[in-house]
Amino acid sequence: MSEAYIIDACRTPRGVGKVGKGALADIHPQRLAATVLRAIAERNGINTGQIDDIIWGTSTQVGKQGGDLGRMAALDAGYDVRASGVTLDRYCGSGITAVSLAAAQVKAGMEDLVVAGGTEMMSFTPSTRDPNKPTMMDRDNLHLRSVHPQSHQGLCADAIATMEGISREACDELAFNSQQRAGVAIKEGRFAKSLIPVYKDDGSLALDQEEYPRPQTTLEALAGLKPAFEAVANVQLNEDGLTYAGLIHQAYPDLEIKHVHHAGNSSGVVDGAAAVLLASKSYADKNGLKPRARIVATANIGDCPTLMLNAPVPAARKVLAKAGLSVDDIDLFEINEAFAAVAEKFIRDLKLDRDKVNVNGGAMALGHPIGATGAILIGTILDELERRDLRRGLVTMCAAGGMGPAIIIERI
16 A cells, blocks of 8 residues: 655635635635645646646535535646546535545555645635524434434533533633744744745735734633623524524433633634645655655544534544554644634543644634635644654544544654
8 A cells, every 4th residue: 555645735824704804705715725726736846737636625615615616726726627626525624534535545546646625715604604594414304403413513512511521711721822822833933834825816915924813812801701602502493492502402401501612712713725735655756756744544433413522532542543553652733623622622531741732723813714724734733743853743623513533644
């Protein structure tokens, strides 16, 4: 079986995901994806006619983000028409899944050169929602609603915090540390190697730095924020009086949910795109490409759909087992900070050294462009492994529906 080498990774800055406020909000998703696809080819002198496939992650595949963004963005980027493309959706896990599938194709010997990544314009997605209908699979399916009730993600985070005994103070401290670490990383230029500026169609600069972080955030300011998901708990979803809290109580009837999450200790709503270039050993050797890392193992797992956000721990354990490694063999971890309780539970359950987890901040500080985040984190951990001269990194995240993909990379 061939090695799947990571040749390079790049990404856009993350812009505030709100029309009228975000620097990227007026950029078409196809053009944002084309920005990183063009960069990954140009940075590495790739003949795009030799790219076997583009595997792209995008969660909200409707309207401007519909129509196989991977293929359309490649054409927009000026790729040779022979470079095919496909777009997938594993909710928040789409970016990791895109890279994992690309690695599997290369390791199996079916492909030699693949670009994987993702795009999400969260400034666009609010316009696609029906405000009169709940989210996820409970939308119109009465049977699934009763078998696997799925609620509002923020309320799920509050439920997990309640069940795990994770306090508001612990959540706020994690959020504060995320902002501080992101501030240091930006100041020291730790993201510069992978960051690709985005330009408007008229050639003017749209964004060349992270737009979301607030390094001036204090613990006192976080403590003063009102819980965000208490208001949605009792929103009625149908004529029978079903509520978001009621969906959770179908599976956990005695749970008295404590509301600890708010805008400051939840992931930021942003726009962004990222790309990872993978190649087989034979292709890299023949074409003089210097690999930066190899894919050691990948894994996917499901967990309770009602709690929705608890799969990262079993995903990490599964991918470690597949690789024949322990947590002590991993130098750095990236766990997506969808909500503070998700990252806090991950650290506690795996008994991790906090100085090895999200060392440059996470989504609470930098934002979470759903379909792109996994690819962003893979690039981030690779850059940091190189900067610290370390060996292995593990990336994982929760995904809607109660799923969790994970991947381990190792520097060459």
